[in-house]
């Protein structure tokens with residue numbers, strides 16, 4: 077599935093999920109749950125270098141290429157200056173070159189820094205282990221293959237359990253957002269399972285679910301997205317009317 081398909085599917089699943097909750101949510105909580113599901117429906121594709129989620133945290137392709145070219149040129153200049161004995165110039169060029177290299181790999185830098193912040197928060201504040209799980213996932217993300225660990229049902233299960241125990245100690249708004257996040261995350265896996273690549277277990281990769289019903293970017297995906305949007309609107313309106 078592509079971006080539109082995943083978001084529509086995630087929102088529809090979260091809208092259906094509203095009916096499974098033991099408590100009635102108010103408008104703000106519904107918005108938090110649906111919004112969170114929409115974002116989470118795209119997040120597993122952070123393990124893909126050029127997915128929508130990855131593009132949120134990196135420069136456009138042309139600028140990445142430009143930064144890469146600039147970094148190589150600057151580093152070559154730094155080597156030349158070093159060879160000529162111009163050490164301050166060499167250091168400056170190397171510094172700016174490293175910065176340009178970081179910009180060309182901004183996705184990796186953001187994932188690593190965010191992950192390390194979460195791990196530090198976990199270590200310093202002894203907060204919930206969900207933070208450690210998210211931190212480790214973000215730190216190792218640049219080294220993982222697409223549709224590997226991050227797309228595995230086992231990881232989704234850990235994440236869901238973490239979300240549940242974390243949210244239990246929080247207010248209603250966070251609980252709604254955590255619930256939406258969980259629905260959104262699973263919706264992504266289900267959406268991918270509808271395609272021909274499918275998803276597989278992490279521990280036993282031969283156990284693969286690929287239903288081959290919806291091809292990426294196909295007309296059937298467009299129809300599923302439209303259907304999900306219709307279902308979401310109907311479910312939300314009915315929920316609103318039913319619960320005042």
Ligand SMILES: [Zn+2]
Pocket residue numbers: 120121227264268
């Ligand atoms: Zn995916």
